[in-house]
Amino acid sequence: MDIKFRRLKGTRDLMLEEIERWHWCEERWNEVLSRYGYGEIRTPVIEPAGLFLRSVGDGTDIVDKEMYSFESRGGEQLCLRPEMTASVVRAYLENGLTRQPGTVKFYYMAPMFRHDRPQAGRYRQFHQVGVEAIGSASPVLDAEVIQTAMALFDAVDARGLTVLVNSIGCPECKPGYVADLREFLEANMERIPPAFQERIAVNPLRLFDAKDDEVQNLLTEFKPITEALCPACRTHHAVVLGCLGDLGILFREEPGLVRGLDYYGRTTFEITAETGRKQSSLAGGGRYDGLIGQCGGPDTPAVGFSAGIERTLLHLADEVIDPQRSRQTQVDVYVACLDEPSQRFGLAACDLLRGFCRVEIDTTLRSMKAQAKTANLRRARILLTVGETERETGTLQLKNLDTGEQIPVERQRLLAAVREVLEG
RNA sequence: GUGGCUGUAGCUCAGUUGGCAGAGCCCCUGGUUGUGGUCCAGGUGGUCGUGGGUUCGAAUCCCAUCAGCCACCCCA
Numbered sequence: 001m002d003i004k005f006r007r008l009k010g011t012r013d014l015m016l017e018e019i020e021r022w023h024w025c026e027e028r029w030n031e032v033l034s035r036y037g038y039g040e041i042r043t044p045v046i047e048p049a050g051l052f053l054r055s056v057g058d059g060t061d062i063v064d065k066e067m068y069s070f071e072s073r074g075g076e077q078l079c080l081r082p083e084m085t086a087s088v089v090r091a092y093l094e095n096g097l098t099r100q101p102g103t104v105k106f107y108y109m110a111p112m113f114r115h116d117r118p119q120a121g122r123y124r125q126f127h128q129v130g131v132e133a134i135g136s137a138s139p140v141l142d143a144e145v146i147q148t149a150m151a152l153f154d155a156v157d158a159r160g161l162t163v164l165v166n167s168i169g170c171p172e173c174k175p176g177y178v179a180d181l182r183e184f185l186e187a188n189m190e191r192i193p194p195a196f197q198e199r200i201a202v203n204p205l206r207l208f209d210a211k212d213d214e215v216q217n218l219l220t221e222f223k224p225i226t227e228a229l230c231p232a233c234r235t236h237h238a239v240v241l242g243c244l245g246d247l248g249i250l251f252r253e254e255p256g257l258v259r260g261l262d263y264y265g266r267t268t269f270e271i272t273a274e275t276g277r278k279q280s281s282l283a284g285g286g287r288y289d290g291l292i293g294q295c296g297g298p299d300t301p302a303v304g305f306s307a308g309i310e311r312t313l314l315h316l317a318d319e320v321i322d323p324q325r326s327r328q329t330q331v332d333v334y335v336a337c338l339d340e341p342s343q344r345f346g347l348a349a350c351d352l353l354r355g356f357c358r359v360e361i362d363t364t365l366r367s368m369k370a371q372a373k374t375a376n377l378r379r380a381r382i383l384l385t386v387g388e389t390e391r392e393t394g395t396l397q398l399k400n401l402d403t404g405e406q407i408p409v410e411r412q413r414l415l416a417a418v419r420e421v422l423e424g
Numbered sequence: 425g426u427g428g429c430u431g432u433a434g435c436u437c438a439g440u441u442g443g444c445a446g447a448g449c450c451c452c453u454g455g456u457u458g459u460g461g462u463c464c465a466g467g468u469g470g471u472c473g474u475g476g477g478u479u480c481g482a483a484u485c486c487c488a489u490c491a492g493c494c495a496c497c498c499c500a
Binding site: 002006009060061062065066083112114116117118119120121122126127128130195206209210211259260270281282283284306307308309310311312327334336338366367368369370371372373374375376377380383385387388389397399401404406 | 425426435450451452453454456458459460461471491492493494495496497498499500
């Protein structure tokens with residue numbers, strides 16, 4: 001077949017058995033997140049491009065080469081959101097929540113867009129489940145956010161995960177460390193592959209992300225950031241780690257974990273899967289105390305994370321979906337009709353049943369055999385048949401597909417008869 | 425943006441040294457005047473990803489291009 005239109009690169013169609021898995025996860029996550037005190041937020045998929053240029057930061061890959069940006073008819077610079085934190089902060093300010101008492105806690109399960117080259121567990125339109133907790137500077141909240149992330153994975157039976165934690169300091173101590181690091185790197189420029197060199201000027205911390213062995217070796221010669229923290233950050237970090245211990249969450253301190261977004265400060269963390277797959281990072285997050293002020297709001301501390309839904313599902317997917325199998329939507333009752341007047345009669349009968357169960361009417365005018373076969377494929381438990389005789393006598397043939405028994409049923413008794421079979 | 429692998433029926437895939445494009449599953453019809461899950465018989469369905477080239481002749485060889493997957497970069 002010469003199909004005229006195809007999916008855009010890096011996008012997917014979710015349906016059939018796969019969408020069932022999504023529903024299964026979403027139900028559990030809604031439940032877990034409400035138990036941690038989060039309420040759902042849904043924000044527009046399109047935003048002013050400037051929102052992310054400012055928050056995520058130019059100089060990051062997300063902004064420099066992965067944003068879906070375009071100009072609106074009115075000449076505004078817009079984009080499809082590459083991440084959710086900035087949008088939640090925008091919504092928080094725009095809807096006047098700054099004077100809310102306590103901590104404002106939002107969660108989301110929503111599509112994001114990044115113009116990356118797709119690969120396993122990475123798509124251009126992908127989905128994240130995540131939270132933002134706004135209004136508390138407490139390290140205890142950092143720990144709870146990490147715990148929330150783990151609870152999400154636990155709720156869908158994701159196992160074999162590792163929590164990596166780090167602190168990257170605050171405006172007091174981070175700039176000094178970054179300056180020292182830049183000086184050190186510039187003094188050792190010849191040991192750094194060209195691909196990474198330009199990063200030094202923009203954000204030397206991002207050298208820690210490099211998987212290159214030479215770069216990593218070089219960095220072991222420099223002091224880890226945790227040793228350069230100011231006293232306040234040091235205490236904060238210690239409390240976070242202490243809480244994780246109290247909660248029985250196993251973690252690994254990872255001084256090289258700096259994250260790719262500019263707005264993070266103090267706590268950063270990542271949750272990775274120990275699989276053979278390279279896309280092992282399932283979730284990432286951290287504290288962003290400066291972002292709300294930077295967006296024009298009052299100085300407000302906040303912390304959050306987001307997890308990749310496709311990646312999480314990929315990690316769970318040990319059972320491979322057989323493309324030949326289960327392409328059918330299930331129903332309880334299937335209505336076979338032998339001619340067009342019978343279809344009209346059958347349609348009215350469906351109406352009587354839909355308040356109670358799942359019903360599908362066959363309008364294809366195929367052979368009786370073919371219609372019955374489809375009823376079976378739909379896993380229907382009842383087959384109703386309407387032909388000329390039934391139509392004239394105001395009845396339907398009701399066949400119990402488990403037992404094979406078939407009896408004529410008057411229209412008025414149909415609902416009762418169907419109930420009896422399905423409930424019995 | 426860079427590299428590797430793969431593109432043949434709706435799906436999963438065979439296709440020999442270049443010689444009539446195949447199988448299984450699915451689907452449709454019949455065996456059973458209007459009855460499924462099992463059988464049996466028959467049938468529909470293909471610009472061999474696309475465009476060029478070599479050749480008497482290309483799914484097969486060459487070039488280009490597109491798409492998918494995987495990896496790098498980076499990230500969820």
